[in-house]
Amino acid sequence: MAFDVPGSTRWTSNYSANITAFYTLFDGFGREARFNSAKSNEAQVEQSYVRTKQQIVYSVQNSYLNVLKFEQQVKVTEENLNKDKKLLERITEQHRVGALPIGDLYRQQSAVAQDEYNLIAAQNTYNKAKADLLSLIGVDVNEEYTIVDPSIAGQLTQVQSDPPVQSLGSFDDLRRRAFESRPDYSNATEAVRAAEHGITSAWSRYYPSVGANTSFSSGANEFSQLGKNKNYNLGLSVSWTLFDGFTTNQQIQSANVGKRNSELALQQTERQISVELKKALLDLEAARKQYDASQKALVSATQDRRVAEERYNLGSGTLLDLQVANTNLLSAQVTAVNNSYNYLIQKKNFELV
Template identity: 30%
Template structure:
């Protein structure tokens, strides 16, 4: 006899039935290309880190500017003393408890510290410029990655279309062969082989759809979307028919890259900041001049005067002073700071040289890859045109019995492969074009999908 299910088991069963239905009922969120760009700029962690770094640099600049402002302080102190005290008015020592209260305002301002404050502000300006250019480059990188992923998704969609058309054609050919076999004009072996071809076409379609799903998953990850959500990406319309021959020149691309690459400009700004870091370290050799002012008053019950008379009249006092300090020996701290600043300057200079070499290599390689992609695209067009004519010819010959199934099958496989190669070559060419713009620093953020 079966056991009666408990209430917990019943609820778990109900939840098991309702959760899939809830997932199916979840609304599909449509995301266009422009919306994807906005989401990437808003949510990408690298962009957000670059924004935070820029904010930090701007705070550093504000802090450097505040060094030119004076220091203002207000202090209040009070005490209660017990014991023997000398009373001036009476000329004798007495045992008593006395109270003391004092307050003062003080201010100080730096007049000269070896141009340290000026160099600090200039260095902060360079650091802000570097962080701004780093942020701009990071935005370009994210937008380029989104555009590249969309291109991959469009290519995957085209590959699915090709495999769907191939499967439909293979099924139509299977029906035709079945009719031929029934009337005895074709051997049954052709039927079996064509059935195997239909199964292979179905497998290719499954793989193409899987690749499309993987590209969709990559896009969801890139946009930092909720992995439990359901999304439909609206693919942009690309004018792939307007692809033209390469019109780039290496020297022009290199010149544009050295002038417009944001990461190169950021490193040049960091080099200026490091140079002023050396000057800041050297400023400690100079003397410092500071102006100090103070004003205050006090009260004590040792004097036989009232609080108002002491605090607001007799005990008021003020001072103004100018100090000049010459550094004589600081345990070689300044020397070591200068050495460290110069090492940092040299490291940034080496990084700048390395980046220039990397940019030159990236631009040259991107140019060569684009030329190769253009040649592959032209060859793929000719290959598809020839494969289509060959398939039509073999299909006509097979219909009249002058061609074998093997010849027709090979022609069909060549045609499908040519279609797939043309799609791959087309979107590879588009990707290489965007890659040149990205490496040259000429990527148009407004028309990144065109």
């Protein structure tokens, strides 16, 4: 006999919610070491940025002073050309009336041609230095810019009143001040600190790890009843790795090597700063002596040229004597310009060091 059983459908539902939190209470000071190492790394990046910015500023100042120096050389060369042109006009007129031989005319024409060549070379050097500066500061080198500095005359005048290099202090004192102010030295110091924290972090794996955990859970067949059935749990866990295949020991050895390398890098930085400081002092002292010597030579060359011109005008001197005196004066003027700006550049270099 067959019976018909009516079909039925039954739905069941279950809702649950879980929240779990875990906090490491102690991990052998590894967390603190990693945090301090990250701070040292951040300080390294900041110090590298500061040093890079200082070097860029010095490069711009150096290029800028070179532009002003070459501009002064153009002016000196141009003034010399104008003087020789005027002298050529006078010699030409005197030769026309028979007062001077043709040799003097040819000799002065040759001098003017040489002056024109020198002016072209000076202008080319100036234009290239200007292009280098414009490229360095990030502007279009094809645009026309006028480079001026109203304060440069005062800086050049102040050179004579600058104290001697010996008055800046002893080498040990200057080196100590350099260590305190140089960002690259701070960078190397922070690298050593970061390596020390790395060793602490590596050793932390030999210590047990202690953590606290808590959880909340709730379950119900109906969503509206979900929050009524609550369960809270609070626990404490301790884990300790007894053997990890010498991985921790290898990491400690690697961290020690890293620290040693950073210490060697710090020592190298100290030596580098010391030699840079020594060279900067030597260059600054030499630049000051060269400046003083060129100023004396300029005074002598100016007087020699004046005497040679007077003798030539009176007929007791030759054109060759005047041309030699004029060449010596031009050389003294160019040397004085070079040494003046070179002294300012060496001052900037000393400040950078």
